[in-house]
Amino acid sequence: MKKCTIKRRYLIQNPKEVVKSILTTFPSYKKNLQQLFVENHPNASDRLAVLGVRFQTIKEFSAFENDLDSFLCEDVSGDKRYKNRYLSLFGLPQNYDFSLYDVYKKCDKIGVRTFDFSLSSGMSTQKVLKVLLYREIQFLEYEVSLLLDDHAKAPKNLFKIAENIRYILSIASPVYDEMMRERMLKAFEPLLSEDREVLLKFVQQQAYATLLLDMRFFLREQSGFYLLKKSEMPLLFFVKKYLKKEEFRIAKRLKKALY
Template identity: 80%
Template sequence: MKKFTLKRRYLIQNPKEVVKRILTTFPFYKKNLQQLFIENHPDASERLAVLGTRFHSLGEMEDFEEDLKSFLCADVSGDKRYKSRYLSLFGLPQTYDFSLYDVYKKCDKIGIKPFEFAFASGMSTHKVLKVLLYREMQFLEYDVALLLEDHAKAPKNIAKRAENIGYLLKISTVIFDEVMREKMLKILAPLLSQDRVRLLSFVQSRAYATMLLDMRFFLREQSGFYLLKKSEMPLLFFVKKYLKKEEFRIAKRLKKALY
């Protein structure tokens, strides 16, 4: 009869103290320990690590969790970012994951002043694409305001922003919902025209106002309704698989940041 085996991975704090506690106070758990991942680079957190364990009964696992609960931050068994391969490639998610809304706030604060995002290989692809879309939308709205003030370069700048937004939507076929993407691409089409009269008519239309509202909702939507299965793909995997032969300026920028 096959033995019952229950594997668990835990995010733990103070890993050295955890190991010491197990060896001195709970030595009978030593047999349950399989792996301990601690990052080994200057930016790594000394307080966090991932502990891989194996139990032969549910009761044994529950006792372990109870005895060491003060050190266990979370059961991360179901999160592939904490699997050995991902940890060896990208390190702990705490070193590269980010809050979309914190980045949005930073973008709002700096306005149209130029700044470079620091991309990391393990970052969620959908988060990175959303941040890039958010930034392009900021510039688009700024250029539309200049158009309304009769700025000479506004039509050309608007076309560039629309092209960038369209490109981000086109490369995200495995990341974002197809219906949403196609709808946005269709609405963006008039912005590619550099005809001032046509642009003025469009940016003062209900269609443009609706597009802005739809994009804002999409970028801030939290339920994951518009996300596809591969949306959490690490940025490095996405760039290598889907942007390998791409030469558009945004693709070049991402490849340069990661390679």
């Protein structure tokens, strides 16, 4: 059979048992092993690891997958989070990846009470920014209700929230579609006014209701239509490259959460 070089990375369970099985039951596969990454971290799972292997024939590759099938969780060869550099910096994605919808539910449960996010360096930038936007929209809707009840500080608070939202959208240029961002930035401009009458007029118009609907759709959109190629970059890379000299309060919060 024609020889070729087939490289694969697998997320495996029970790495000790995998090694034992290869050494005792399938010793012919010892030559195929290239790497075994087991995370050395207090909170890391000792049941998961990344196994790097290399094969010279398709037959050998197929036999390996068949013989060790019970240990192989997933072929992660195409996921750069499992490459050596990412693993050494951030560890296994299972320890820092998160579901947007699960976090949204927690935000809904907490309501408008303030709390500090715990962020990991390897987290997806686009997910983190979406969570920040989700929180600001929560605060926005709450302050609008206070504005309608004639609370004195509502205009000033709305100005600050609109600033935060627009800042998040502005720093997200490497992450989100430019046309979408520009449209949203413009749509939030009326909320930068601290004139109560101007604000009251805006939040009672269809434009405000449409803005909220657009934001909700964007925050829950799953196809990735609005995402750019760099959207999934680790948060650490984003902060170091794009926020290094930024002093706005959102940037400071992200830096503080990481370091």
